[in-house]
Every structure is written in C-alpha cells, then in structure tokens.
Amino acid sequence: MFSEELRAHAQPIMTAIHEHPFVRGIATGYVPREALIFYVEQDFQYLSEFIKIYATAITKLTDRTEIKFFANSIDFILNSEIHPHHVFCDVAGVQYEMLQHATPAPKAYLYESHMYRAADTGLLLNILAAFQACPWTYHEIASKQVQEKANNQANPFKGWIDFYAKTDDDSQTTLSDQIFDWIDRLASEATSSQREEAMQFFLKSCELEWQFWEQAFYQQDWKFKSVID
Template structure:
C-alpha cells in the first residue's frame, strides 16, 4: 500500500520528532512556558490555514464521503482542538484569547505556504498527502508517550497526551486519511505518487520544524521592523 510506503519513508523524520526536546519535555512534564506560549500562538494561526485547506479540498471533491470527512475536520478544529491549546495555556499560566493574534513565524509561514501550494495543484492526493503528517505524527507522538509510561496523572501534560492518543475502539483520523490516500494512489501514475510522497515528507519535516521553532521561539529576525510597518498603515 502507498500509505505503508509513505510511513516507511518518513521513519527517520518521525524518529527525530519523537526525540525532540519539546516532546521529551512533554514526557517529563516540563516545558518552558515561553515555548508553550509560542507554540499556541503559532498553532492557532496554522490551524486557521488548515481550515482553509479543508475548504479548498471540499471544493475540489465530488465524493460526498470525502466532503463529509473534510467538513467534520473543520468542525473538529473549531470546536475540539482548542482543548490541547487550553492545556498548554493553563500550564504556562497565560490567557488563551491573548495568544490568537500573532504573526506567523518563518517556519509556520513556510508550512502554511507549503499546504496552500499542495492545494493549488488541484490534486486531492497531494492535498491529503500534505496535511496527513499533522494528524499522523501527533497520534504517533501520543502513542509513543503512552507506551513509554509518560501518560501518568501526575504529568501536567496527561490530558494533552490522551487527547491525541489512539482509541482502540475507534478508527483514528490518521487511519481514515491514509485510507483515502490509498484510494487515490491506485489511480495515480508513478510520477504523481512521487510528487505526493514529496508533499508528505516535506510536511513531516515541517512538523519537526514546528516543534523546533516553538521550543527555541525562532521568530522573524527583524520582527520589530515588520510590526512597525503594520503600524504605519493604521488609521
């Protein structure tokens, strides 16, 4: 199956994500408040773009099952995925509403642009491949943390881990997306599969970069210049 090939190709990147100090900090119950705040600020903006990608995918699909799935995921982001953000904010002792107006940092900007580029190809296979690393790696992270015994009630990140961990009674979102990927892959040429693979692997890399830029708060080098320029156009 094409999805199995993608997962195998991505193993070095997934290993890097699981070993990242941000993820290790979640396992140990200790992540710097500044890293948590930067993550929430950037992820809020990223998920806004994710909603637009889903909307674009709906517009390109004639399959009602797929339309329904994308619609459900828009609802999930709007109504459910604020929960892990609140967990990070509570740990960092910051107000969630105050974190929703940040400028996307370079790595987030790159990731969002990459996702939109996949949408602009018009290929549902490319779109699915590009956004799949987000749900896939988060499920892998949570399941890894559960397996290594990090999901204990005394870990302040316990609820965050369990939010993303696999549910043995339900098919995960990641499994559903991989099933759609395999459906479209059966009709794709080798060249199209190679392109989709690159979208998938680059998104995996950008997932690693997202943890990296949050952990070290890697913002625009000349952020003050960007912010001052915005002020010039306010009435």
Template sequence: MLFSEELRAQAQPIMTAIHEHPFVRGIATGYVPREALIFYVEQDFQYLSEFIKIYANAITKLKDREEMKFFANSINFILNSEIHPHHVFCDIADVAYETLQHATPAPKAYLYESHMYRAADTGSLLNILAAFQPCPWTYSEIAQKQTKEHANHKNNPFKSWIDFYAKSANESEGSLSNSVFQWIDRLAENATPQQRQQAMQFFLKSCELEWQFWEQAYHQEDWHFKELLTTEKNSHNKKLSYNRKTTIQ
C-alpha cells in the same frame, strides 16, 4: 506495498527525530519551558486557522457527500475540539488563551502554511491529503508512544494533552490518520509514478515541517527583523491616529 506504507517508511527517520525532540520529550517528562508553550500556542492557533481553509478548499474538489462530510467533520474537530490541547498548554503556562490568538506566523509556520497552499494549488486531492496527513499522523504517533511509556500518569501536567491525542488515534469510527492513509491508498492506485512521487514529496516535506514546528516553538524562532515586517500594520495604525486628530481639530 501500499503507498501509505511507503510514505511511513520513508518518513521514519523524521518521525524518530520528532519523538526525540526536547519539546516532545518534555511533554512526556512533564516539563516544557513556559516560553516554548506560549510560542507554540500562538503559532499553532494561526496554523490551524489556515488548515481550516485548506480543508474547505478540498471540499470544492469533491463530488461524493461522504467525502465532503469527512472534511466538514475535520473542520469541526479543529474548531471545537482541538482547542483543548491549547488550553492544556495555556493552563500550564498560566496564560489566557485569548491573548495568544493574534500572533504573526513565524518563518517556519509561514513556510508550512505556504507549503499547504502549494499542495492545494496543484488541484490534486492526493497531494492535498499527502500534505496535511503528517499533522494528524505525527501527533497520533507521539500520543501512542507516550501512552505506551506510561507518560500519561496522573502526576504529569501534560496527561490531558497525551490522552486527547491518544483517544483521537483510537476513536471507534477509525482514527483520522488511518482513514486518510486508506484514502491516499485508493487515490494512489490510479496515480502515475510521477504523481505518486509528487505526493511523496508533499508528505515528506510536511513531516519535516512538523519537526520544524516543534523546533521553532522550543527556541522561539521568530522573524529577525520582525519590527520591519510589521511596519505596514504600524503605519496603518499611525494613519488612523493621525486621521482622528485631524478630525478632532
């Protein structure tokens, strides 16, 4: 069995739970609460910004220019294409996208970002690929399943969102998800059992965090003591205000 097949088999219970999550089912049925859509976009904008940095970090570990190109194209996709599904959510929620780009990462988003950086810090390209693969893989799976269910009918306001990820999963040059799984298999061939197990854990934890990401958005799970956690920024703003008054006087 290929290592990628092992990864998908182990993650299947999580993938099933993602398909059944009320936010994901809401995309299929055409209704997700406005507050959930807004929270999702706020958090995903910040998460994808960190994702770009992880990709950039991966490039520094490569020697092959074709492999570098792969990550460069992935960065371009996030910057210039993956804003489309965000706009879909914003249009449905009737909110300006630009107003949702300055949120503080919520606890689970913060954990996910930290998890990704931990994978990068191992210095292992196999770990990096395993850690970020659940993001494109789970979205591809969601879109393909909902397309098979004909959820992307013209009366579903989320049709464009479903079509976007379904198309990304079926690009002529090969989907991002399939390409990464093939890359993971090549790296796993020369990995020790311990290295494969470590990569497996990064993959499964990222799958769990994908489910958690939907969960936090659906319930708007934020920091309980958020005001305290933004004290430093507030103090900085107060200091600037005080300095302005002092200068004026």
C-alpha cells in the same frame, strides 16, 4: 501499499520528532513556559490556515460522504482542538485569548505556504498527503507516550497526550488511518510521477512538523520582526 511507503520514508523524521526536547518535555512533564506560549501562538494561526485548506479540499469533491469528512474535520479543529491548546495555556499560566493574534513565524509561514502549494496543484492526493503529516505525527507522539505511561496523573500534560492518543469512537481506527486509506485509493489510480509528487508533499510536511517543534522550543521568530509586523 503507498501509505506504507510514506511511513517508511518518513521514519527518520518521525524518530527525530519523538526525540525532540519539546516532545520529550511533554512526556516528562516540563516544557519551558516561553516555548509553550510560542507554540500556542503559532499553532493557533497555523490551524486557522489548515481550516482553509480543508475547505479547498471540499471544492475537489463530489461524494457527500467525503465532503462530510472534511466538514467534520473543520468542526474538530474549531471546537475540539482548542483543548490541547488550553492544556498548554494552563501549564504556562496564560489566557488562551491572549495568544490568538501572533504573526506566523518563518517556519510556520513556510508550512502554511507549503500547504497552499499542495492545494494549488488541484490534486486531492497532494492535499491529503500534505496535511496527513499533522494528524499522523501527533497520534504517533501521543501513542508512544501512552506506551511509556507518560499520561500519568502527575504529568500536567496528561490531557494533551490523551487527546491525541485517542481513536475515533473508541474503535481502533484513527483519523490518520482513515486518511491513509483514502490516500491508498487515490494512489492506486495515480501515475508514478503523481505518487512521487505526493510523496514529496508528505515528507516535506513531516520535516515541517519537526521544524514547528523546533521553532517553538527555541522561539525562532523573524529577525526583523519590528519591521515585518
């Protein structure tokens, strides 16, 4: 299956994400306050663009069940994915509303541009492959940390871990499982060159997920931010 190829090729990146100091800090219960703030500022902006990519995907669809899937995904980002942000804000001791006006940092800007480039190809397979890295890597992170029993009552990030570890309707099916199934259906009808293009969109997104943790942990912003802002 094409989805198995995607995961196999991305495994070195996924391993590096698991080992990243920000991600390990979630498991151990300590991440520097500055890193948490930078992460929420950037992720708020990124998810706002992510919603627009979902909306772009809807224009490629004719099946109402598939349209509903993306509409529900938009609703999830707007109304549910604020919860893990609040977890980080509570730990950092800062109001969420104060972190919603940042300028996308270089790597976040690159990630957003990458997503739009996938959408501009007009191929749903590329759009799905490009944004699949986000739900897949986050569920992998949380699932591993649950196995490590990091989501204990003493961990201030327990709510974050539990949020991303959960499955849909208490079943064994996750959002990323559903998207991988969809990708497999599209890939079965795609040419070899189209599958390779989708593979590259997925792998670059996985790399950019690692970069997102990296920029937040070290607060990597524009060098000439005073000019760019």
